[in-house]
Amino acid sequence: MRAETQNHVQAIQKSLNLLRQRMDWDTAAHRLEEFDARVEDPDLWNDPERAQKLMRERQALVDAITRYETFQRELSDNVELIELGETEGDADIVAEAEAALKGLVDRTAAAEIEALLDGEADGNDTFLEINAGAGGTESCDWAAMLARMYVRWAEKHGYKVELISESAGEEAGIKSAAYKIIGPNAYGWLKSESGVHRLVRISPYDSAARRHTSFSSVWVYPVVDENIEIEVPSNEIRIDTYRSSGAGGQHVNTTDSAVRITHIPTGIVVTSSEKSQHQNRANAMAALKSRLYQMELDRRNASIQEAHDAKGDAGWGNQIRSYVLQPYQMVKDLRTSVETSDTGGVLDGDLDRFMAATLAMDVAGKSRAEARAEE
Numbered sequence: 586m587r588a589e590t591q592n593h594v595q596a597i598q599k600s601l602n603l604l605r606q607r608m609d610w611d612t613a614a615h616r617l618e619e620f621d622a623r624v625e626d627p628d629l630w631n632d633p634e635r636a637q638k639l640m641r642e643r644q645a646l647v648d649a650i651t652r653y654e655t656f657q658r659e660l661s662d663n664v665e666l667i668e669l670g671e672t673e674g675d676a677d678i679v680a681e682a683e684a685a686l687k688g689l690v691d692r693t694a695a696a697e698i699e700a701l702l703d704g705e706a707d708g709n710d711t712f713l714e715i716n717a718g719a720g721g722t723e724s725c726d727w728a729a730m731l732a733r734m735y736v737r738w739a740e741k742h743g744y745k746v747e748l749i750s751e752s753a754g755e756e757a758g759i760k761s762a763a764y765k766i767i768g769p770n771a772y773g774w775l776k777s778e779s780g781v782h783r784l785v786r787i788s789p790y791d792s793a794a795r796r797h798t799s800f801s802s803v804w805v806y807p808v809v810d811e812n813i814e815i816e817v818p819s820n821e822i823r824i825d826t827y828r829s830s831g832a833g834g835q836h837v838n839t840t841d842s843a844v845r846i847t848h849i850p851t852g853i854v855v856t857s858s859e860k861s862q863h864q865n866r867a868n869a870m871a872a873l874k875s876r877l878y879q880m881e882l883d884r885r886n887a888s889i890q891e892a893h894d895a896k897g898d899a900g901w902g903n904q905i906r907s908y909v910l911q912p913y914q915m916v917k918d919l920r921t922s923v924e925t926s927d928t929g930g931v932l933d934g935d936l937d938r939f940m941a942a943t944l945a946m947d948v949a950g951k952s953r954a955e956a957r958a959e960e
Contacts, residue, residue: 725754
């Protein structure tokens with residue numbers, strides 16, 4: 586077996602070992618039996634919320650077991666094919682199996698990272714807000730590019746995307762936009778994207794074709810689970826209605842249906858600008874509760890708090906990632922040093938490499954912190 590193939594096998598086995606550890610493989614079968622016994626209880630559905638929670642937990646365990654067994658079988662089958670091909674001198678079989686192993690490296694690595702998404706809200710849907718920084722039209726255009734990038738990323742992962750609110754730029758792009766992204770682990774994946782994003786390019790709005798630097802900020806926070814109660818007293822909020830200023834066409838509202846809710850104690854402001862004022866109130870209140878829940882998560886998790894504190898204003902010195910289109914092509918994450926020259930792919934939603942590296946770094950940091958706490 587070639588050295589490169591041996592490295593692939595080792596990488597796959599490393600990921601499988603982590604998956605095995607995260608699901609506590611030695612007790613997995615017993616826990617599944619317990620789930621099955623509870624599911625057969627005729628009184629289970631007397632409490633629908635409890636029943637649904639149990640079914641979700643059972644399905645998550647089934648998915649984890651199935652995924653691990655599938656990966657393990659593919660690894661064994663392809664190693665056997667390579668050995669068989671080498672014994673019989675069949676180069677085609679060897680090449681096909683080596684290609685399959687190379688693909689399996691990426692799939693098990695992605696599964697390894699996803700297995701690390703075990704935070705309190707990692708499995709939840711998420712809100713994602715984008716705000717243009719200083720720089721006028723340039724920053725508004727950059728904010729629109731970021732919005733497209735995240736929508737494309739979400740669509741590639743099979744997530745549903747709902748536009749909650751949008752404020753158009755005066756000449757181009759957007760001043761701000763808020764999305765709800767719905768799907769398994771949406772918050773867990775996207776939480777690492779909170780921060781300032783910096784763009785360097787030749788401005789299409791500059792007649793002198795000069796190079797410009799633009800900033801926009803991204804904020805990600807989890808949709809509050811139905812089982813999590815967040816109390817918001819009515820005397821702590823101010824609700825305003827206003828006429829939406831969309832991008833034109835179907836987005837223009839002719840009545841004061843948009844809703845802005847201000848949380849007085851914290852100064853948090855959330856908006857929603859759908860056509861129905863009733864729906865806007867519901868959307869804005871859900872977003873506010875999620876923001877307050879995020880604050881509580883921040884207080885519990887020092888590393889997340891530090892990341893949000895470091896985000897700061899959308900300007901110099903606070904960026905987490907740079908997207909350079911001129912005079913060379915490069916996207917570089919300043920936290921992990923992960924970089925690529927495929928700027929087009931990144932702006933088209935190819936963000937997994939950056940998310941995975943940041944998540945892995947956060948997990949490593951938490952592990953070190955827990956080890957120090959135990960000492």
